[in-house]
Amino acid sequence: MSELVISAPTLYYLTESLGADVERGAVLYLTRDLVGDRYLVRKVELAQPEDCLRASAIEITFAPQFLTRVTRRAREDGFSLAVLHTHPSGYSDFSPVDDETEAGLLGFMRDRNPEHDCFSVVLCNGQLIARKFAATERVDVRVVGAEVLLPGRAGEIQQDERYDRQMRAFGEEGQAILSSMTVAIVGLGGTGSVAAQQLAHLGVGSFVLIDSDVIEKTNLNRVVGTVEKSVGQKKVNVAAQMLELINPKVRVSCYIGSVISDGASALLRNADCIFICTDSHSSRAFVSEFAYQYLVPAIDVGVGINTRDGEVHAMTGRTQMLAPGLPCLVCSNALDPRRIREELMTEAQRAADPYFNEGGVKQPAVISLNSAIVSLAVTMLLGAFTAIPARARWQSYDGVAGTVRLLRTSPQQDCGVCGADGVVGAGDSRRLTFLPAEGL
Numbered sequence: 344m345s346e347l348v349i350s351a352p353t354l355y356y357l358t359e360s361l362g363a364d365v366e367r368g369a370v371l372y373l374t375r376d377l378v379g380d381r382y383l384v385r386k387v388e389l390a391q392p393e394d395c396l397r398a399s400a401i402e403i404t405f406a407p408q409f410l411t412r413v414t415r416r417a418r419e420d421g422f423s424l425a426v427l428h429t430h431p432s433g434y435s436d437f438s439p440v441d442d443e444t445e446a447g448l449l450g451f452m453r454d455r456n457p458e459h460d461c462f463s464v465v466l467c468n469g470q471l472i473a474r475k476f477a478a479t480e481r482v483d484v485r486v487v488g489a490e491v492l493l494p495g496r497a498g499e500i501q502q503d504e505r506y507d508r509q510m511r512a513f514g515e516e517g518q519a520i521l522s523s524m525t526v527a528i529v530g531l532g533g534t535g536s537v538a539a540q541q542l543a544h545l546g547v548g549s550f551v552l553i554d555s556d557v558i559e560k561t562n563l564n565r566v567v568g569t570v571e572k573s574v575g576q577k578k579v580n581v582a583a584q585m586l587e588l589i590n591p592k593v594r595v596s597c598y599i600g601s602v603i604s605d606g607a608s609a610l611l612r613n614a615d616c617i618f619i620c621t622d623s624h625s626s627r628a629f630v631s632e633f634a635y636q637y638l639v640p641a642i643d644v645g646v647g648i649n650t651r652d653g654e655v656h657a658m659t660g661r662t663q664m665l666a667p668g669l670p671c672l673v674c675s676n677a678l679d680p681r682r683i684r685e686e687l688m689t690e691a692q693r694a695a696d697p698y699f700n701e702g703g704v705k706q707p708a709v710i711s712l713n714s715a716i717v718s719l720a721v722t723m724l725l726g727a728f729t730a731i732p733a734r735a736r737w738q739s740y741d742g743v744a745g746t747v748r749l750l751r752t753s754p755q756q757d758c759g760v761c762g763a764d765g766v767v768g769a770g771d772s773r774r775l776t777f778l779p780a781e782g783l
Contacts, residue, residue: 344380344482344483345380345381345382345460345475345482345483346379346380346381346382346482346483346484346485346494347373347381347382347384347425347462347464347471347473347482347483347484347485348376348381348382348383348384348484348485348486348487348638348768349371349384349471349484349485349486349487349638350384350486350487350488350638350666350667350668350767350768351486351487351488351489351490351666351667351668352488352667352668353384353387353667353768354469354471354486356387357369357387357427357466358466358469360389361389361429361466362429362431363429363431364400364431365398365399365400365403365431366398366399366400366401366402366403366428366429366430366431367389367390367398367403367428367429368389368390368394368395368403368405368426368427368428368429369387369388369389369390369427369428370387370388370390370413370417370424370425370426370427371384371386371387371424371425371427371462371464372384372385372386372387372388372416372417372420372422372423372424373385373422373423373424373425373462374422374423374768374769374770374771374772375423375770375771375772376612376637376770376771377771378609378612378613379612379613379637381485381612381638381770382423382425382460382462383637383638383768383769383770384425384768385422385767385768385769385770385772386422386768388413388416390405390409393406394406394408394409395409400431400432401432401434401438401440402440402444403428404444405426410426410448410451410452410455411455414451414452414455414456415455417455417456417459418455418456418458418459421459421772422459423456423459423460423461423462424452424456424459424461424462425461425462425463425464425473426452426461426462426463426464426476427463427464427465427466427471428441428464428465428466429465429466429467430465430466430467433467433468434467435465435467435468435470435472436465436472437463437465437472437474441463441465442477445463445476445477446477448476448477449476449477452476460475460476461475461476462474462475462476462482463475463476463477464484471484471486472484483495485638487638487639487640487666487667488666488667488668488669489664489666489668489669489727489736490726490727490728491615491616491640491666491727491728493520493523493524493615493728496519496520496523496524503518503546505546506518506546509545509546512731513725513729513730513731514729514730516729516730517725517728517729517730517731518546520728520729521545521546521547521548521728521729522546522547522548523548524547524548524549524615524616524728525547525548525549525550525551525613525614525615526542526547526549526550526551526614526615526616526617526618526724527550527551527552527553527610527611527614527616527617527618528550528551528552528553528582528617528618528620529553529554529602529607529617529618529619529620529621529626529630530553530554530619530620530621530622530623530626531552531553531554531566531578531579531581531582531620532554532556532562532565532566532578532620532621533562533565533566533646533708533710533713534620534644534645534646534713534716534717535554535578535582535618535620535621535644536566536567536568536569536578536581536582536585537567537710537713537714537717538618538620538644538717538720538721539552539568539582539585539586540567540568540585540589541717541718541721542721542724543585543586543589543590543593544589545721545725546590547593548592548593548594549593549594549595549596550583550586550593550594550595550596551595551596551598551610551611551613551614552579552582552583552595552596552597552598553579553597553598553600553602553607553610553611554577554578554579554599555599555600555601556577556578557575557576557577557578558573558574558575558576558577558578558581559574560574561705562578564708564709564710565708565709565710565713566578566581567585567710568581568582568584568585569581577597577599579597579598579599580597583595583597596610598610601626602621602626602629602630603625603626603629603777603778604778605778608633608775608778611630611633611637611639612637612639614639615639615640615728616639616640616641616642616724616727616728617630617633617634617639617640617641617642618641618642618644618720619631619641619642619643619644620644620717622645622706623686624678624679624682624683624686625682625683625686625687625777626686627643627672627677627678628672628673628678628683628776628777629775629776629777631643631665631671631672631673631678631760632671632760632766632775632776633775634665634666634671635665635666635667635671635760635761635765635766635767635768636766636767636768636769636770636773636775637770638667638767638768640664640665640666640727641664641665641666642662642663642664642665642720642723642724643661643662643663643664643665643672643677644660644661644662644716644717644720645660645661645662645677645716646659646660646708646712646713646716647659647660647706648706648707648708648709648712648742650707655707655743657741657742657743658709658712658741658742658743659739659740659741659742660712660715660716660719660739660740660742661677661716661737661738661739661740662716662717662719662720662723662737662738663675663677663736663737663738663750664723664727664736664737665761666727667761667767667768668753668754669736669737669754669761670737670752670753670754670755670758670761671754671758671760671761671765673758673759673760673761674752674754674755674758674760674761674762675737675752687777712742715740715742716740719735719738719740719747723735723736723738735749737749737750737751737752738750
């Protein structure tokens with residue numbers, strides 16, 4: 344069933360801008376996510392006083408020239424359209440007046456933008472309800488930001504004694520949300536395998552596992568779920584086996600390959616959250632952009648141990664949520680452009696580039712440090728999706744000092760990813776950076 348997705352900052356903007364004693368209106372320009380059957384709010388246009396013929400506490404009538412203008416823009420720019428109005432009376436449903444008005448406008452809206460769907464949306468008490476224009480069945484609305492509202496996920500609460508102790512922390516509704524969620528994990532090594540293990544114990548119902556590598560002997564010290572005979576097996580398959588042992592009812596999809604691919608990105612569109620557990624800067628940049636373009640929140644996890652002359656000088660980790668209203672990895676200066684360039688080179692390009700630095704030095708890795716950072720990241724997910732009051736969305740860990748520092752910042756307005764003119768909500772309207780051209 345179709346779903347409408349809006350960023351939390353956009354919902355806040357609408358709520359603040361349209362507060363009044365009489366009904367007010369706006370239009371939402373929507374892009375598509377065809378794989379996930381979702382409509383993403385890309386742009387907003389508020390109806391000005393001259394765009395309305397009349398407005399009262401229970402009714403608003405848009406001027407014909409306003410509807411003509413916005414439907415023309417939607418048609419020319421390839422958008423679907425949602426016509427929004429407020430209910431200052433507090434009536435949290437579509438009213439008989441709404442039904443009558445939409446029935447009268449249905450033919451006009453279809454004729455003006457025949458290739459795209461049209462929706463009707465009511466804003467009441469800071470919450471949205473939606474349906475296709477002049478229809479009776481509701482369309483779910485998902486809100487994505489530092490906190491994520493997943494519609495209709497708490498309806499079926501299943502009692503399971505194994506989750507009793509954690510439900511005492513975030514309730515039956517929180518457990519129902521986790522059980523309904525699909526979490527994608529990119530990279531199933533030292534951090535990704537720990538994330539998979541913890542999320543499975545929490546009761547997450549579905550997983551998408553993405554990695555191209557196999558287990559090596561040197562992975563056995565930190566990749567949970569591995570044993571001696573795991574060497575040579577694909578990391579995603581080892582992780583899937585572990586998940587099924589923890590929860591026989593779990594659903595797992597595995598993708599053996601790079602996340603920078605059409606196949607992997609299609610799987611990510613059906614996820615509710617993505618864990619970025621890869622050292623690759625190009626993969627991290629790709630998923631960071633994806634999170635904002637498709638309004639699928641992600642949590643980046645990174646760990647590093649710095650040694651010099653055989654001595655440890657630093658043990659650090661970071662975890663950061665990526666969602667509208669929060670800075671992306673570009674704004675956070677968490678990506679190395681040189682590393683991205685090198686990682687995307689072909690072997691021939693590397694051989695021909697005099698400035699290419701072949702690296703390849705294996706970095707220190709310790710399971711306890713990995714687990715500490717992943718635990719912060721998983722708690723971050725609980726704070727974003729359930730009633731756990733965990734507010735941190737960007738944390739830095741100093742393993743030498745034993746401290747965790749909370750970092751706060753806002754997206755840079757001129758950022759090409761998460762800024763005002765970035766890719767937030769762009770959906771299928773643009774090709775993701777780094778993906779090869781279609782047909783190649």
